[in-house]
Amino acid sequence: MNTNASKSVRSKIARKVLDLPRSGIRDFFEIVSTRKDIISLGIGEPDFNTPWHIREASIFAIERGATCYTSNLGLLKLRRGLADYAQKTFNLHYLADKEILVTVGVSEALDIAMRALLEPGDEVLYHEPCFVSYAPEITLAGGVAVPVTTRMEDQFRLTRSALEAKVTPKTKLLLLNFPNNPTGAVLDEAAARDIAAFAIEHDLIVISDEIYAELTYDSAHFSIASVPGMKERTVFMHGFSKTWAMTGLRLGYVCAPPELIEAMMKIHQYLVMCASTPSQEAGVEALLNGALDVHKMRESYKTRRNFIHTSFEEMGVPCIRPLGAFYAFPGIAQFGLTSHEFATRLLDEESVAAVPGTAFGLSGEGFLRCSYATSMEQIEEAMSRFERFIKRLK
Ligand code: PLP
Numbered sequence: 001m002n003t004n005a006s007k008s009v010r011s012k013i014a015r016k017v018l019d020l021p022r023s024g025i026r027d028f029f030e031i032v033s034t035r036k037d038i039i040s041l042g043i044g045e046p047d048f049n050t051p052w053h054i055r056e057a058s059i060f061a062i063e064r065g066a067t068c069y070t071s072n073l074g075l076l077k078l079r080r081g082l083a084d085y086a087q088k089t090f091n092l093h094y095l096a097d098k099e100i101l102v103t104v105g106v107s108e109a110l111d112i113a114m115r116a117l118l119e120p121g122d123e124v125l126y127h128e129p130c131f132v133s134y135a136p137e138i139t140l141a142g143g144v145a146v147p148v149t150t151r152m153e154d155q156f157r158l159t160r161s162a163l164e165a166k167v168t169p170k171t172k173l174l175l176l177n178f179p180n181n182p183t184g185a186v187l188d189e190a191a192a193r194d195i196a197a198f199a200i201e202h203d204l205i206v207i208s209d210e211i212y213a214e215l216t217y218d219s220a221h222f223s224i225a226s227v228p229g230m231k232e233r234t235v236f237m238h239g240f241s242k243t244w245a246m247t248g249l250r251l252g253y254v255c256a257p258p259e260l261i262e263a264m265m266k267i268h269q270y271l272v273m274c275a276s277t278p279s280q281e282a283g284v285e286a287l288l289n290g291a292l293d294v295h296k297m298r299e300s301y302k303t304r305r306n307f308i309h310t311s312f313e314e315m316g317v318p319c320i321r322p323l324g325a326f327y328a329f330p331g332i333a334q335f336g337l338t339s340h341e342f343a344t345r346l347l348d349e350e351s352v353a354a355v356p357g358t359a360f361g362l363s364g365e366g367f368l369r370c371s372y373a374t375s376m377e378q379i380e381e382a383m384s385r386f387e388r389f390i391k392r393l394k
Helices: 003-012 024-032 052-063 076-090 105-117 134-140 160-164 189-201 258-271 277-289 291-315 339-350 376-393
Strands: 100-103 123-128 144-149 171-177 205-209 234-239 252-255 368-371
Touching: 052 277, 076 100, 076 234, 076 252, 076 277, 100 105, 100 258, 105 134, 105 171, 105 205, 105 234, 105 252, 105 258, 123 134, 134 144, 134 171, 144 160, 160 189, 171 189, 189 205, 252 258, 291 376, 339 368, 339 376
Parallel strands: 123 144, 123 171, 171 205, 205 234
Antiparallel strands: 100 252, 234 252
């Protein structure tokens, strides 16, 4: 395309899309994907294959011709399985026929929830550092993203006082993600009750992205939706990507009051009709027979979590003990480089890839996200290279 033509196409692109930054993770990993010698602590997905019996369920679905659309809400047997699972695992009671919608990952759930709820100018509180998609999704839905910084000194916990400082009469939503990507922080019951009281007092809807719920290592997960008075105002999101290593099958779900499910369902039906049918069949199998898989993967992540956390401590690099998800978030400010400079030099000089904290918002400056969803051997080697690197910087 000649320059004038490309300028003219550009002038047609919506302003809010032109203004969106590209994901800091993707940019960084375009470099990584070109080099074979790199140890990557960058990828936010399980290093396990999807368990075979789950893959088989999806293969079998294709073999028997289960390749048509399902109900917009998702297969009823899957929603029934999800209702049972939510009850057993999270102490949440949802009705399969009107309070659960099966989505194309939590990614779609986030998008349709924001679009169903936000009017232009509505404010959304969310804690930062956070998953890369939150601020862009709020903006695309016409809302105003209002970050609330969490700090290493507080173990990256979200406090009611930090929220009180940012709430205004325009605040409509509070977006939560615990266990957290990228910090590894969790929300314990006392903190969840505190934040729930805040949401009730300010009449906010809470969107709770609990995609890492099964990956907690020192205590059981507690869902804010289980606090009395919260189910009515919570949009609970969860999925199969992390729990059963099913990222590419693109399967998630959202639970909420019936009116909200109906509103989200309208967007979902015009957007994607339904989640992939073979993936939904895989989801049914995961819920029925996948408990042991989750247990084994969690144990394995826990061993690696212990190792990576101890390594940073022994090197004198401050890092909170990640209580959930599969990320360590060490502080690297003492080395006098920005997160981006640090990550770039670590990659160039030691061939170790980690994500600059700023990919997760401005408050991520001074940190690095290191995923431990990679083999122990790779983590061990990455840690000795990291140590060699910081010794040179000191
Ligand atoms: N929410 C968080 C906090 C995540 O870390 C991710 C993926 O990394 C997602 C949502 C997206 O998940 P899904 O694969 O279900 O779309």
